[in-house]
Amino acid sequence: MPQNKVIERTCAGCGKKGKKEDFIRFVIFNDKPLLDIKGTLPGRGFNVCPNAKCIKRLIKKHFKGKINPDFILEKTEKQLKKQALSLISIAHKSHKTVLGQDNIIKLTGKGTLILAKDLSERTKRNLKNRADTTFNNIFSKNEIGSAVKKESSIGVLHIKSSGIEKKIGTILKKLQSLIQIS
Secondary structure (H helix, E strand, C coil): CCCCCCCCEECCCCCCEECHHHCEEEEEECCEEEECCCCCCCCCEEEECCCHHHHHHHHHHHHCCCCCHHHHHHHHHHHHHHHHHHHHHHHHHCCCEEECHHHHHCCCCCEEEEECCCCCHHHHHHHCCCCCEEEECCCCHHHHHHHCCCCCCCCEEEEECCHHHHHHHHHHHHHHHHHHHC
């Protein structure tokens, strides 16, 4: 009986091998790299590790000075943030989120915790181990607040364990890796 074979991808920047989820994919469109978040765009695709070093190598190697790597990095970060915030909004509309420090302290379930970058260090320390996965310093309170359509700023957001939580986690891992190294 044939087993499901996992196809390995290779980073076009450093040559590291891994699963599809471990990389950011770009396709060539009008002689420029275009971020392919969903991995469905047609054309020649390049997988790269989600860090500035590999993305810059890809740009230098395949576009030979025609494109500014810093511009592509900034654009990639913005698009990943936009995608993550859009999914957070969907999760909130689906009642998969818990907002506010007091509500999260009462939680016992698994999930993902998002702490705003402008949240106090004391609050971050108090909440850090309240979920399976914690993402810190990616979004501001206002960005989280606007994603969940609240007039006020939201410093803490918990996403209950679900399919959308896993998808958000995958994007946030890439985004956090990109932000930390760049």
